[in-house]
Amino acid sequence: MESEILDKIIKIKEKSNSLYLINPIEQIDVFLYDKLYKTSYFYLVQNFWEKCRKDYSEEFIFSFLLDFLTIQNKGKITNGVNLVKTFIAYFDNYKNKNILSELFIQITKYLKYYDIIINEKSKNEKINNLLHKINKTNSKEAYPYLMEVFEDYEYARINTDLLIEILNTVILFINHQNDEKISSIVKNFNQLSDEINKMLFLKIITPKIIKVNVEN
Secondary structure (H helix, E strand, O other): OOOHHHHHHHHHHHHOOOHHHOOHHHHHHHHHHHHHOOOOOHHHHHHHHHHHHHHOOHHHHHHHHHHHHHHHOOOOOOOHHHHHHHHHHHHHHHHHOOOHHHHHHHHHHHHHHHHHHHOOOOOOHHHHHHHHHHHHOOOHHHHHHHHHHHHHHHOOOOOHHHHHHHHHHHHHHHHHHHOOOOOOOOOOHHHHHHHHHHHHHHHHHHHHHHOOOOOO
16 A cells, blocks of 8 residues: 555656646655655655655745755755755765665754754753744744754753853844844854854863963
8 A cells, every 4th residue: 555645746747747847845755756666765765754744844844955955065055946956966965875764864853953943842941942032033044053053962962051052142143144233254154153163162171271280
């Protein structure tokens, strides 16, 4: 028995031979179906992609992929018009390396972070309040950076206090961006990421420096 998503894909393919007549997420559905159906990799579509499609709307996945692929392209912002083309290039990179499972794991993992950020689903209320402030500004360019921050948080590379400090710094940066009277040296989130990393590095090494005893 075929899955609900697979049934939908088959109907789309029967309806039209032109990918330009369907939306970008449906185009990706069809692309994955064409590439992986009847291959040993199709279980990845069933176990990962189908769950994403069932749990989230097409609009949510579209927005997520724009920001996720921006991360994969080392900060180069993904244009909505080129979403499918960019996704295919991303897919081919993993396929050529024979690590397609990692592609779907990455998508699922970052989609979870995106959900926490957009829908303010952290278990920590203070973090949710800060996310709410960021979301209210509609500063979507912050989302790729924030997904990477939440990955660091999940893997305990940063603790809750540092995450809160980063979020406060992001809010401060957004407010500076929106204030025409302020000319900031930091112009984008790639630069901000570098500055925050320097700040965190100094916080980590400062206690060690203080504890050094200098003999006369």
